[in-house]
Amino acid sequence: MAKHWADFQYEIYLNGMTGAVPRLPTDLTRLEELTARRLGPGPVGYVAGSAGDGSTARANRVALERRRIVPRMLRDVHERDLSVEVLGRPLPAPLALAPVGVLSIMHPEAEPAAARAAAAQGVPYILSSASSTPMEQVAEAMGDAERWFQLYWPKDREVARSFLDRARTAGYTALFVTLDTPLLSWRPRDLDQAYLPFLHGVGTANYFSDPAFRAGLAKPVHEDPNAAVMHFVGMFSDPAKSWPDLAFLRENWDGPIVLKGILHPDDARLAADAGMDGVVVSNHGGRQVAGSVAAADALPRVVEAVGDRLTVLFDSGVRTGDDVFKALALGARAVLLGRPYVYGLGLDGQAGVEHVIRCLLAELDLTLALSGHASPATPGPADLVEDRA
Numbered sequence: 001m002a003k004h005w006a007d008f009q010y011e012i013y014l015n016g017m018t019g020a021v022p023r024l025p026t027d028l029t030r031l032e033e034l035t036a037r038r039l040g041p042g043p044v045g046y047v048a049g050s051a052g053d054g055s056t057a058r059a060n061r062v063a064l065e066r067r068r069i070v071p072r073m074l075r076d077v078h079e080r081d082l083s084v085e086v087l088g089r090p091l092p093a094p095l096a097l098a099p100v101g102v103l104s105i106m107h108p109e110a111e112p113a114a115a116r117a118a119a120a121q122g123v124p125y126i127l128s129s130a131s132s133t134p135m136e137q138v139a140e141a142m143g144d145a146e147r148w149f150q151l152y153w154p155k156d157r158e159v160a161r162s163f164l165d166r167a168r169t170a171g172y173t174a175l176f177v178t179l180d181t182p183l184l185s186w187r188p189r190d191l192d193q194a195y196l197p198f199l200h201g202v203g204t205a206n207y208f209s210d211p212a213f214r215a216g217l218a219k220p221v222h223e224d225p226n227a228a229v230m231h232f233v234g235m236f237s238d239p240a241k242s243w244p245d246l247a248f249l250r251e252n253w254d255g256p257i258v259l260k261g262i263l264h265p266d267d268a269r270l271a272a273d274a275g276m277d278g279v280v281v282s283n284h285g286g287r288q289v290a291g292s293v294a295a296a297d298a299l300p301r302v303v304e305a306v307g308d309r310l311t312v313l314f315d316s317g318v319r320t321g322d323d324v325f326k327a328l329a330l331g332a333r334a335v336l337l338g339r340p341y342v343y344g345l346g347l348d349g350q351a352g353v354e355h356v357i358r359c360l361l362a363e364l365d366l367t368l369a370l371s372g373h374a375s376p377a378t379p380g381p382a383d384l385v386e387d388r389a
């Protein structure tokens with residue numbers, strides 16, 4: 001049974017008959033500014049901030065805005081179905097929540113609240129390795145709803161193996177390996193405020209609760225938290241990794257593996273050659289390489305290179321339903337949503353995240369219909385023009 005996302009639009013209109021306005025704006029591009037007014041400069045700076053002078057984050061928006069939809073008429077769009085299959089799983093819409101670490105800086109209920117929102121809307125939740133809640137607790141909050149695990153590939157093999165074992169046992173079905181963060185980039189907003197949550201032990205829950213991680217500590221975490229943080233910093237990622245190392249993940253994870261942070265078509269081919277199942281075309285929301293290619297500009301070349309061999313997903317800069325349409329038209333199977341749901345969480349907890357998901361999908365449904373499409377599978381490059389002005 002297809003879920004009718006546009007019903008949300010009517011619900012909001014009908015509420016209007018009694019004068020009830022939505023608690024949060026329905027234009028999701030306004031959430032950052034609202035969050036900035038309500039939360040402190042540290043947390044907002046951390047979430048909204050980007051690498052360098054912010055040029056990559058801006059380029060992500062420009063690359064989506066520059067592409068314009070060319071609507072088609074008289075194509076019978078009265079019945080629409082947004083469902084898609086992604087990595088062998090049926091999803092109600094081409095959307096998942098992107099892995100975002102340290103959510104307790106936005107809301108005390110943190111990842112479990114975001115995960116419950118995703119579960120309530122049927123959208124997969126991708127849990128970050130750097131979550132502020134252990135992966136088992138997040139899994140428990142989700143019941144049997146679809147969940148995927150994002151791996152920051154630790155230097156220590158035993159910790160890596162332990163994370164994969166724990167994720168499998170806790171019911172995470174797909175593995176997203178983030179490759180674009182072997183080091184944290186130059187982020188002036190955080191540097192100027194000296195704001196890095198994990199230095200205070202926020203976003204380290206999966207590590208501090210891990211037996212293999214703890215085995216490497218001289219004293220228990222609570223007796224020497226600073227030493228535990230330094231141990232985390234030292235093992236969080238490994239810039240020495242290279243393509244042959246992927247064999248380790250294939251051997252230790254029997255479900256789908258998706259490489260997150262792919263921008264070059266040759267890297268996408270290497271992913272396919274290494275037996276991976278998918279890639280996320282992403283520049284980490286502009287947070288890693290200042291001056292990087294915009295994610296939407298990288299997408300067509302990756303699709304051309306591996307679209308027939310791998311599941312190609314997309315993130316970085318998605319804010320509206322028409323952005324999702326454009327990513328689909330450029331060849332993505334589905335998109336991941338980052339900052340907007342994090343602002344929703346900061347502003348109104350689980351309800352705020354649900355609001356963001358429902359607005360985005362209601363807008364996508366209407367954009368599809370008004371552009372002559374009844375399914376996310378039909379938009380293609382011919383439905384877009386590129387505004388070069």
Ligand SMILES: Cc1cc2nc3c(=O)[nH]c(=O)nc-3n(C[C@H](O)[C@H](O)[C@H](O)COP(=O)(O)O)c2cc1C
Nearest residue numbers: 047098099100101128178284285315316317338339
């Ligand atoms: C505050 C914050 C924390 C993030 N933490 C992670 C993380 O732990 N793991 C990861 O793979 N990506 C992380 N990302 C990147 C997101 O998964 C995603 O690629 C990005 O937010 C998409 O861009 P958007 O915010 O423009 O939608 C983070 C992004 C933000 C904004």
Ligand SMILES: O=C(O)C(=O)c1ccccc1
Nearest residue numbers: 101102130181198203287
């Ligand atoms: O801030 C980020 O973008 C990110 O990916 C991250 C890295 C380390 C810990 C938490 C989040």
